[in-house]
Amino acid sequence: MKRVHIITYGCQMNKSDSEMMTGLLKQKGYLSTTDIEEADLVLVNTCSVREHAESRALGRLGELARLKRKRADLILGVCGCMAEHQKDQLLKKAPHLDFVLGVRRLAELPEIIDSVEKGSSSILCTGPDRKSPPPLHISLRNTGLKAWLPISLGCNNSCTYCIVPSLRGSLKSRDSREIVKEAESLVKNSYREVTLLGQNVNAYGQDRPGETDFAGLLEQLNAIPGLSRIRFATSHPKDISPRIIEALADLPRVCEALHLPIQAGSNNILTRMRRGYTVEHYLEIVSQLRKKMPSIAITTDIIAGFPGETEEDFESTLAVVKEIGFDGAFTFKFSPRPGTPAAEMTGQIPEQARKERLDRLIEIQNRITKQKNEGLIGSEQEVLVDGKNPKKPGFLLGRTRTDKTTTFAGPEDLIGQIVKIKITKATTWCIGDW
Ligand code: SAH
Ligand code: SF4
Ligand code: F3S
Numbered sequence: 306m307k308r309v310h311i312i313t314y315g316c317q318m319n320k321s322d323s324e325m326m327t328g329l330l331k332q333k334g335y336l337s338t339t340d341i342e343e344a345d346l347v348l349v350n351t352c353s354v355r356e357h358a359e360s361r362a363l364g365r366l367g368e369l370a371r372l373k374r375k376r377a378d379l380i381l382g383v384c385g386c387m388a389e390h391q392k393d394q395l396l397k398k399a400p401h402l403d404f405v406l407g408v409r410r411l412a413e414l415p416e417i418i419d420s421v422e423k424g425s426s427s428i429l430c431t432g433p434d435r436k437s438p439p440p441l442h443i444s445l446r447n448t449g450l451k452a453w454l455p456i457s458l459g460c461n462n463s464c465t466y467c468i469v470p471s472l473r474g475s476l477k478s479r480d481s482r483e484i485v486k487e488a489e490s491l492v493k494n495s496y497r498e499v500t501l502l503g504q505n506v507n508a509y510g511q512d513r514p515g516e517t518d519f520a521g522l523l524e525q526l527n528a529i530p531g532l533s534r535i536r537f538a539t540s541h542p543k544d545i546s547p548r549i550i551e552a553l554a555d556l557p558r559v560c561e562a563l564h565l566p567i568q569a570g571s572n573n574i575l576t577r578m579r580r581g582y583t584v585e586h587y588l589e590i591v592s593q594l595r596k597k598m599p600s601i602a603i604t605t606d607i608i609a610g611f612p613g614e615t616e617e618d619f620e621s622t623l624a625v626v627k628e629i630g631f632d633g634a635f636t637f638k639f640s641p642r643p644g645t646p647a648a649e650m651t652g653q654i655p656e657q658a659r660k661e662r663l664d665r666l667i668e669i670q671n672r673i674t675k676q677k678n679e680g681l682i683g684s685e686q687e688v689l690v691d692g693k694n695p696k697k698p699g700f701l702l703g704r705t706r707t708d709k710t711t712t713f714a715g716p717e718d719l720i721g722q723i724v725k726i727k728i729t730k731a732t733t734w735c736i737g738d739w
Pocket of ligand 3: 316
């Protein structure tokens with residue numbers, strides 16, 4: 306058997322794409338390995354969402370050039386979002402690459418490998434897809450408990466800062482029957498949790514009029530016996546319908562956790578971002594969610610230093626962050642992406658000021674996350690046990706329904722089970738009993 310080592314950057318969708326490619330490559334006789342030294346094929350699955358993500362991958366490609374010089378027979382390819390974004394530029398920057406495979410062309414990986422094995426190199430395969438995506442059951446996962454399930458590709462929105470739609474194309478929802486079948490087969494293989502993935506899962510089905518919408522898909526998945534937990538990411542505030550809120554509240558397997566990126570807490574900035582909702586609308590969604598599910602955990606994404614963001618706009622964001630009290634937030638410095646409208650806007654904020662705003666935001670959010678977690682002390686939480694805690698001998702790690710990392714003492718045979726844990730301690734990062 307030949308061996309493949311995949312290095313994955315970027316979001317959960319990219320991780321899921323890597324699992325799909327692992328499955329495709331298995332059919333070509335490649336087994337996956339964690340040891341790069343024994344790999345015959347190294348694949349770098351890349352991200353372009355911020356400049357930093359690209360520079361990290363480029364740095365890694367430099368290191369891999371050295372490996373390739375040592376081992377001429379090693380096949381080295383780049384795939385994913387940066388492959389699509391940089392196209393032939395990447396072959397100029399990294400001439401040692403055998404192929405560059407755009408994110409919409411991943412299904413063609415087997416053919417590309419054939420060509421390289423026959424002696425081709427510097428292959429460029431980017432642009433819109435020509436083949437349907439491989440079926441969901443191709444994916445080869447190396448975990449046995451929790452699975453990502455991609456339900457849609459692409460995105461129909463046009464947030465002015467975002468490069469994703471230009472790389473991944475417009476929304477394409479998968480057939481709901483295929484999704485349900487895959488979830489059933491995961492359960493048969495003893496998986497207990499699925500996370501449905503899409504750039505905007507709330508828009509699922511909008512491109513398939515008359516078929517199942519997102520709330521309907523949740524209902525169908527909730528009916529699968531043996532599937533303990535259903536999660537999803539990411540939700541867009543403009544598309545979260547009352548039906549979806551009902552589904553979240555009423556369906557017992559759907560966990561009370563929602564990742565709902567707000568991006569900014571000033572209407573001026575939300576308009577410039579072309580997000581399609583106001584702060585007031587967002588607050589209204591939060592209040593409905595909390596009315597129906599008092600224990601729900603709401604997490605978010607926020608960009609600091611968007612072009613035109615005044616000190617006043619930024620302070621509104623901080624005020625909204627405090628008012629809502631998110632359970633957690635992914636926070637980013639605005640990164641101008643070539644070709645996006647925001648990169649060309651007036652009022653670009655200097656790097657130093659963006660960083661300073663980001664630091665203020667992180668400081669406040671970390672404090673809030675800690676308070677939120679401390680609020681759980683004394684409560685009993687249902688925890689799906691993932692494995693041993695590598696940092697604490699004798700302790701296990703798991704997640705609550707609200708997706709909080711939890712640690713507690715217990716025997717290894719609890720791994721894979723759902724247990725009730727009384728919370729006695731909490732930090733920003735973890736809750737549990739220790
Ligand atoms: N489709 C998802 C997220 C895509 S990217 C959604 O709409 O929620 C993940 C996060 O990266 C975004 O939510 C945003 O907060 C951040 N992001 C995207 N483009 C960015 C940019 N140019 N600069 C800084 N952060 C960005
Ligand atoms: Fe990008 Fe906006 Fe689409 Fe998310 S919803 S992928 S931020 S364009
Ligand atoms: Fe994901 Fe990065 Fe692409 S966030 S969609 S891998 S640009």
